[in-house]
Amino acid sequence: MKPLEPVIEVSHLSKTFRVAQRDKSSLLSSLSSLIHRQYVQIEALRDINLHIRKGEVRALIGPNGAGKSSTIKALTGILYPTAGSVRVLGVDPWTNRSRLASELGVLFGQKTQLWWDLPALDTFYLHKQMYSIPNRTYQANLDYFIDVLSLHQVVKKPVRQLSLGERMKCEFICALLHEPQLVFLDEPTIGLDIFSKEAIRAFVKKVNREKGTTFIITTHDLSDIEDLCNNVTIINHGGIVFNDSIESLGTYFSSRKIVDIKFQKPIDEHELRGYNVMSFSGMAASIEVDVERSPLQIELQKLLGIGLIQDININNPSIESVIKDIYSKPREQSLGTF
Secondary structure (H helix, E strand, C coil): CCCCCEEEEEEEEEEEEEEEECCCCCHHHHHHHHHCCEEEEEEEEEEEEEEEECCCEEEEECCCCCCHHHHHHHHCCCCCCCEEEEEECCECCCCCHHHHHCCEEEEECCCCCCCCCCEHHHHHHHHHHHCCCCHHHHHHHHHHHHHHHCCCCHHHCEHHHCCHHHHHHHHHHHHHCCCCCEEEEECCCCCCCHHHHHHHHHHHHHHHHHHCCEEEEECCCHHHHHHHCCEEEEEECCEEEEEEEHHHHHCCCCCEEEEEEEECCCCCHHHHCCCEEEEECCCEEEEEEECCCCCHHHHHHHHHCCCCEEEEEEECCCHHHHHHHHHHCCHHHCCCCC
């Protein structure tokens, strides 16, 4: 099988900002800074290497200030790097911004592309003119998206009368109407109810499967990551600290297991002394076991001796706990790829 062509190729990307800094907030300090301004060098990105192939749904996540926005700005040609190279859809994004813009789609969960007092259909038509979409292509895509998202009547109403979920669905049409090869989704399900989230996720998967569109998703909603993404890139302190499949992220703590145990009768919590008890409710407990320190079989035998067992389950640590651990690592431990 022929390997999928790369959509994004990033090699040793770094970005340093020269930022003015003042230690005091006095009038004298303000006047002094006009004459002798002090600067510091801020490393926003450090040696980023990234390879994304056509048709991927990739999560790009990290804590606030980690470097996600700077990475996306570099990929779209807004920021020029201090060092390294970037190729997006085969071109340099800084010298080909106009050409690249027609192949990109963008959706921001907290910003809108829709005209507030006009029906969404009017904004769609404006995008048709902006992107020079042929009439037949425009109508075919519009009919497809409206049908998939069940927006037949919604798109005829003024945007101000729509619910948040309805507006977000219309935002997706704006981002995808011109058939972009690469789409950036920033918090696409923020503030939505569970039904709207399911509809949006199903829509992304359908477009990805049927049209081969590549999606890069930045989100703090772990359900988006688990449901949509094939691969995960985690950025922290300006560098990539994890870059692998979602399955590998789930087994990041290969030496740790979570044992959920339910007893037939209540037990005293002191009977679990010596265990790393994550939760306890009398008849049930959740215990973390380090299988490198003690084999799982031995730990289970000990637990079985505490009381009569009604049910027991063994799981890997949750993705949420894995990501929290990665986020909490200090800068010197957060460089490179696991």
